[in-house]
Amino acid sequence: MDALRVQYANLELVENQQLHKTEGLSSTAALVVRRGQPFKFTAVFNRPYRPNRDALILRVELDRLYNDIPITYSKDSSQSQWAAYFQQSSLDSGKTSVCVNCPANAPVGVYQLQLLLMSSAGPYSFKVGQFALLCNPWCPADSVYVPDESQREEYVRNDFGLLYQGTAKNINFRPWSFDQYERGILDICMMMLQVSNEHKANWRSDYLSRADPVYISRVISAMINSSDDCGVLLGNWAEDYTGGVHPSEWSGSGEILRQWAQTRFSPVKYGQCWVFAGVMCTVMRVLGIPTRVVTNYDSAHDTNGNLVIEEFYTETGEKLPRGQDSIWNFHVWVECWMKRADLGGSFDGWQVLDPTPQERSGGMYRCGPAPVKAIRERRMGMPFDIPFIYAEVNADVRVCIVRQGQVLSYSTDTGRVGSLICTKSIGSNRPQDITSTYKYGKGSTPAVATSSRSAEGLSVMLTLLKAPVMGGSISFSVTVTNKENTPKTVREHVNAQAKSYNHTPSDAFWEAHNTIQLAPNESKVLQHQISYSRYAGLGDGQLVNLAAVVMDVATQESILASEEFNLSSPVINIRIADEVSIVAQRQQVAMVTFSNSFSEPVSGVLTVVGAGLLDDKVLFNVALQPGESMEIPVNFTPKLPGVKMLHASLKLNDSAAVIRGFRTITVQSA
Structure with a gap:
């Protein structure tokens, strides 16, 4: 009898990725699946499989670590162990489907899949292919499990968002494209783990630790900034952006991540807090960890830890640049949803992570994960970085009037810091007030200035x-x-x-x-x-x-x-003639309009982007007299069904102002 050999293997991409909610995520690993949930592949042999003569073993490899799994006929398996079994009894024909169970706590990474055949003719191996393994918020046994489907759709699968800026009394939006479905983004996010300091220091420990989203999020928090490693973004708050891009000009994560990868991990210039947070949200959603971007208005940076921020004014009302402490009108970070077994389980849920380099944590510029509940309850001794975040939302402000270095008078404001904390609402473009999750007795901020x-x-x-x-x-x-x-x-x-x-x-x-x-x-x-x-x-x-x-x-x-x-800016309008008929793979037209409400001529470059709608950004030169309007058609072709966003921005030539507008679009299946 001939030795058993594999002639062909099929990873069943379409079926598996639909079941694993990974449609649209593209990787050189071909197959993208989530842990804690089985996937299958089909193998065709040169002859029928004979259990009494042949032995089939599935080898699952993560770099130099591997598991050898006997393929059995039993479907009974634990969610905590790797297992493989024949899914259908067609072995007599030489074709079979093998079902693979991934543990719900398996390390995130890119795996190799091999079939090892043991027969009288000797051992033989066949490379089935690669698969990328992500966390699974749909699996109750996974530590990132979220029971609500609308939250999973918003915080994992949604590829656009709104980042809130301005002030608590006049909130400005900044549309942001997370771009997790763009070509190459998943591979770049996986590579970010590979080039981290933790992986370089001890690759084995790093791989094994990737089972825990607490560990993953802490690594990514450090890797988004480039202060201690070959991280993604170089921060710049000096008002001189020579040699790079002004942080306000970025509109999404994809361009930043691709530039970082294409330059062999040289830092992208430049980022500020909302850019750091937007990119981190992309990476965490790609890895399967539910994530949302959060804005804290009147955010304190308390360098000495006394929970008091001092501000100084002259007797004629001019604010002075004194003191090491500061208050940012807004500061943007992310929250990730995960269990905290390391804290006894009572602090599961949303965790603050801040990739903006402000203070070192464990020797590196990173922050979190810190349970929002622990911040609210002032659990200062818990990991990670709770005292710093607590001060960001709770410090008092002492305002002093000075003359020749002497304080003439002062007043203390106990309610200004952390005046409003918000995030994008589920399925809506409105901000959701989540201040009360951080602070007792806090509601919405009055709208009157x-x-x-x-x-x-x-x-x-x-x-x-x-x-x-x-x-x-x-x-x-x-x-x-x-x-x-x-x-x-x-x-x-x-x-x-x-x-x-x-x-x-x-x-x-x-x-x-x-x-x-x-x-x-x-x-x-x-x-x-x-x-x-x-x-x-x-x-x-x-x-x-x-x-x-x-x-x-x-x-x-x-x-x-x-x-x-x-100051609120004028808005660019985007309209589509027949929004109910937008279907995947069919070209549509959006009309982008803007009226010059300024008292002087304006000119600049209009940029239109849309993840899943446009292959690349579209640029137009614009010049308008006072009161003059423009109307520009933009052709786009949706790739996949779902809610997408078109975003237009007009960068003026003679001003640093950027005028924006966006429209969310619901794409139907073809």
Whole structure:
């Protein structure tokens, strides 16, 4: 009888990937599956298989580690062990299907699959192929299991999102394409594990540790930034982006990850917090770990750990660059869903991970995973990095007015830091307020931009009269009240400073000074307006720090009210004639429109991107006179069914502003 040989093997890609919810994920490993769930392959032999003469063993290899699994006729197997069995009794014909059970705690990685045939003719091996093994949020035995299907769709399979910026009282959106279904992205994410410091230090320990999403997320948190390793992104907050890309110009993760891989892991220039978070969300979703991007408004960076952030103003209301601590108008990180067996299981659920390089954790720039529940309960002794994150959402703010180095007066604000924490809602483009998951007794932030302070003899209130819009005037009022029964002479100093979300403001670009007389217990309202020409040079995402200091001339008592706000930009509109008829593999047309609402001509480059809709970005040169409109057709062909996003951005030539718009599109099966 001839020796048993394999003539052909088929990994049954379409069937397996539909069952494993991995359709669209592309890899050189061909097959992409999730652990804790069986997959099958078909083998054709040169003759019928004879159990009494032949022995079949399945070898599953992860680099130099392997498991040899006897292929049996029994379907009984444990989810904690590798197993293989014949799925159908067609062995007499020389063709059979083999079902492979992957343990729910198997290490994530790229595996080789071999058939080892033991017969009287001697041993023989046949390479069946490669498969990429991911975590499985659909499997109850997996430590990333999420019971709700809508959450799995949003936090694992959705390939676009909205990253929220601006301020808590005027939230701005930034569309972001996670690009996990783009060609080569899965391979790059797997390679990120291979080039990590942990893998270089001890490859065996690294492979075995990849069974645990706590370990995986900590490795990826370090690898997204390039501060200690050959990580993906180089951070830059210096306002000089020579030799790279301004962080505001990125629109998705795919371009960044491909550039990193193509340059043999040289850091991509440049990233800031939302870019780090967007790229990390992509990697974690690709690896099968449910992930969402989170924005913390008025985020504290408490370097000395005393939970107090000090801010200093001159007696005329100019904010000073003093102190090591800071408050970012917003800071963006990610949350990943996983069990925490290392913490006894009572802290399962959402975990904070922050790849933005701020402080070292275990000798490297990374942060987390820290259970959101532990942050809320102030469990400072738990891993990882809970004290730092707790301060980001809970520190007090002490605002001091100084003259020649001496503090004239100060006030303490206990509610400003962590004023709003939000993420994209499931199946919606609205922000979801999740502040109460981090802090007790916190709800939504008021929408009215008003700041008020009161002292013994005076009170002052600063109020924006309308939401500031780029191109229009900034209108606000300062209300001064004499709280005593004697008249007062009061000096009012108001100034506006431009600032980045994470920096102390620059010099004032506008100021006003007034002397007013107040009768006993009288209030006066002073109206102010800043024209567009005074702030036209503000860059994309820049904010305004507006401060009013009122001083009693007789007593020198000073009191300050301040407000930091962003200016809303005009919006690009995208419309599709017949949205209900959008089907996969059929060309469609989107109309991209924009009207120049500025008082001067604008010109720039319009970029349109869409993961799963466009093969590459589409660029148009735009030049518009005041009041003039454009309408540009963009052809696109959806690759797969599902909800997708078209994103348009207009980068102006004579301004650092970027104007954006997006539209979500539901693609039906062909």
